[in-house]
Amino acid sequence: MFGLETDIFLLLAFSILAACAFEFVNGFHDTANAVATVIYTNSLKPNIAVIWSGFMNFLGVFFGGIAVAMGIVNLLPVELLIDQNVYHSAAMVFALLLSAIIWNLGTWYFGLPSSSSHTLIGSILGVGLAFTFMPENSYGAGVNWSKAKELFMSLLTSPIFGFALAIIIMFIIRRTLSKPLREIVFSEPKKNQPPPIWIRAILITTCTLVSFFHGSNDGQKGVGLVMLILISIVPAHFAMDSSKNPVEMKSELIQIGQIVNRIDPSRLSITDRGHLQTIKDEIAGLTAQISKPLVNNQFPLEQRMNARRSLLLISRNMKTILDNGHANLGASDEAFLKNQSAGESGIRRYTDYAPDWVILMISLSLGLGTMVGWKRIVVTIGEKIGKQHLTYAQGASAELVAASTIGVSSYMGLPVSTTHVLSSGIAGSMVASKGVKNLQGGTIRNIVIAWILTLPVTMVLSGTLYVFFRWIL
Numbered sequence: 001m002f003g004l005e006t007d008i009f010l011l012l013a014f015s016i017l018a019a020c021a022f023e024f025v026n027g028f029h030d031t032a033n034a035v036a037t038v039i040y041t042n043s044l045k046p047n048i049a050v051i052w053s054g055f056m057n058f059l060g061v062f063f064g065g066i067a068v069a070m071g072i073v074n075l076l077p078v079e080l081l082i083d084q085n086v087y088h089s090a091a092m093v094f095a096l097l098l099s100a101i102i103w104n105l106g107t108w109y110f111g112l113p114s115s116s117s118h119t120l121i122g123s124i125l126g127v128g129l130a131f132t133f134m135p136e137n138s139y140g141a142g143v144n145w146s147k148a149k150e151l152f153m154s155l156l157t158s159p160i161f162g163f164a165l166a167i168i169i170m171f172i173i174r175r176t177l178s179k180p181l182r183e184i185v186f187s188e189p190k191k192n193q194p195p196p197i198w199i200r201a202i203l204i205t206t207c208t209l210v211s212f213f214h215g216s217n218d219g220q221k222g223v224g225l226v227m228l229i230l231i232s233i234v235p236a237h238f239a240m241d242s243s244k245n246p247v248e249m250k251s252e253l254i255q256i257g258q259i260v261n262r263i264d265p266s267r268l269s270i271t272d273r274g275h276l277q278t279i280k281d282e283i284a285g286l287t288a289q290i291s292k293p294l295v296n297n298q299f300p301l302e303q304r305m306n307a308r309r310s311l312l313l314i315s316r317n318m319k320t321i322l323d324n325g326h327a328n329l330g331a332s333d334e335a336f337l338k339n340q341s342a343g344e345s346g347i348r349r350y351t352d353y354a355p356d357w358v359i360l361m362i363s364l365s366l367g368l369g370t371m372v373g374w375k376r377i378v379v380t381i382g383e384k385i386g387k388q389h390l391t392y393a394q395g396a397s398a399e400l401v402a403a404s405t406i407g408v409s410s411y412m413g414l415p416v417s418t419t420h421v422l423s424s425g426i427a428g429s430m431v432a433s434k435g436v437k438n439l440q441g442g443t444i445r446n447i448v449i450a451w452i453l454t455l456p457v458t459m460v461l462s463g464t465l466y467v468f469f470r471w472i473l
Contacts, residue, residue, distance in 0.1 A: 008233065011090045015229045018097040020365040023222035025104045026116040027057065027369020034211040034370075036422075037395030041189040043200040044207070050371045053211040058367035060215020061223070062359055067413030068217055070352040072224030073231070074312075075124050075147050089232035091469035092131070096123035097225070099462035107450055115417035115454060120221055121151055122458030124228075130463035134470075146320070154414035159424035162401045166428030169397040185393040186433075199392050206399035213406035214418045215366060221415060222362040223354050230358075231308075236301035239308040241353040245297040246307065249347055250290050256314065256340060256347075257283045259333045267326050275317040282310040308351050315341045315348050390426065394433065398425035420451065 034057075035049040044052070100123045104116055128143035174182065184196065194200060230238035240246070260280060265273050286307060289299070299307050319341045321327050322334060329337075340346035402422040409416035 008086055011086070012229070012233050015090065015093045015097070015233060016226060016361075018094070018101070019222060019225045019229060020361060022097055022101050022104070022120075022225065023219070023362050023365040024369035025101055025108070026218055026222065027054070027366045028108070028372045034207055034214055034399075034418075037390065037399055038203050038207045040390055041199075041203055041392055041395055042192060042194045043203040049207065053207065054367040054370035056208050056211035057215035057219065057370045058363045060212040060217075061219030061363035061366055062215075064213075064216025064220055064410055066220060066223060066352065066354045066359075068220035068410060068415050069224035069227060069354055071147065071151060071413055071415060072120070072124070072221050073227050073352075075121065075144055075151065076128050076228070086233055087473040088470060091466055091473050092127050093229050093232060094469050095130075095462045095466035096120070096127050098465055099123045099126065099458050102461065103454065103458050107454075115155070115419045115451065116218060117221065117415050117417040118155060118420075118451070118454040119458050120225065121148075121155070121415070122455040123462040125455070126459035126462030126464075127466045129459065130466045144316075146316075151415055154409060154416055155420070158405055158409065158416045159420040162398075162405055162421040163424040163428040163431075165401045165405070166397050166425040167432040169400060170393065170429050170432035173393050173397070185396075186391050188391055195392055199396075202396050203392070203399070206396055206403060209403035210399050210406070210418070210422070211370075213403050213410060215363070216410045217406050217416055218418060219362055219366045220410070222366060223359055226358045226362065227354055235305040235308075237304075239304040239351070240299065241350050242298060243353075244350055246290055246299055246350065247294065247297060249350060250287060252340060252347055253283050253287050253290075253314075256318070256337065257287075259329065259337060260318070262329065262333065263321070263327050267328055268321070269324070269326070272321050272324055272326065275320050279314050279317045279321075282314050286310040286314075311347050311351050315346070391433075394426065394429035397429045398422055401425035401428070 034053045035044075035046075038044040038049050039046050043049075100116075100119045103119045103122075125143055125148065132143075173185065177185065185199065189195065195203070227238070257280065260276060260283075263276060265276060268276060289303060289307060289310075294300075318337050322337060327334065341348060399422065402418060402425055405421045406416055406418055
């Protein structure tokens with residue numbers, strides 16, 4: 001493969017296999033989020049529900065885009081990814097994968113709806129922080145903190161939003177339905193007896209939506225993880241999208257250069273002046289690189305990682321200057337620079353990509369994982385969050401909240417925890433029925449503890465493993 005040495009090929013193969021294992025574990029760890037209500041309400045048989053959910057997860061990954069995936073890739077700064085020692089890259093990959101899998105399996109074993117999103121992000125942050133203290137790190141921060149802040153806000157606000165939205169939906173249902181219908185939808189499922197056909201249709205629809213959007217969000221994290229592996233271990237082949245001709249970016253770089261030259265440095269802070277100079281230097285270097293004869297309209301293998309680095313630095317520094325609000329540019333110039341920082345249409349389209357085979361591989365891993373291991377967490381979601389058993393209205397409300405929240409987050413390119421959103425939605429529906437006293441304190445406490453511990457535990461675990469693997473590799 002790509003003419004790699006045997007040891008590097010084995011490292012790459014093992015890393016990709018481990019990433020597929022993480023996504024497989026993610027599938028059966030998070031399956032209950034989608035199938036809990038349809039199984040618990042007898043709307044679908046368990047085997048049919050998990051197969052259908054697995055299929056929709058597969059489609060969600062395949063058609064969900066890569067915006068969330070690139071958020072995961074860009075959480076580690078480019079300086080960490082250009083370490084040319086492949087064994088250091090392998091140490092990073094093994095550390096974050098192993099810590100994520102250990103925590104996911106542990107929380108699944110104890111039936112706790114823990115977040116795979118928090119787990120993966122915590123593992124990546126742990127590696128980045130550990131790298132900060134490595135002797136070869138001359139850049140300072142090992143984490144892209146602006147991206148980390150963006151992800152933190154998404155993960156923090158989504159459960160709060162889910163909790164509140166579930167209460168609102170329950171209120172609307174109570175106000176709009178007639179008394180006979182309310183008695184039906186607010187009744188508890190009868191053992192081994194399916195609900196009325198129209199309720200089944202609603203619950204199956206919400207299950208389908210949660211499954212699809214779970215794939216489009218959580219599956220993208222797996223895609224981002226594989227791209228981290230490929231860029232780190234074989235950067236010459238995956239640092240840039242080889243399907244695009246780099247010569248085509250020359251005119252865009254020239255226009256970016258013309259616009260940034262119109263920025264008055266005296267109006268900028270000292271830090272932003274440094275960002276502005278970095279943009280100019282990287283544009284000059286990259287333009288010179290493109291101007292040289294290119295074989296098959298591609299950068300030489302040994303230059304692709306540096307080209308990626310330049311594009312990311314240009315994009316990141318442009319965004320920083322614009323966000324700080326002192327560029328003093330016209331509306332059209334600002335719009336152009338912001339567009340150039342976007343992954344789909346600007347210069348980032350050369351770096352923010354994922355091959356079809358990666359998306360297909362993660363789709364299969366998540367879909368297959370979805371088909372096993374669902375029972376432990378279904379019981380927690382159906383019976384142990386509230387003191388009453390889950391009613392039809394509560395199940396449908398919670399899943400509608402989860403589907404809409406995850407769908408919007410995926411569209412915005414933000415990772416969100418399916419587990420957190422659905423669990424908080426169910427908690428909100430329980431509170432809407434009989435108040436806070438309707439929640440089971442023990443279960444809520446255990447879930448909150450798992451939520452709180454996930455980031456620090458995975459950060460410490462992955463950072464420690466990274467140092468260990470760096471020592472032995």
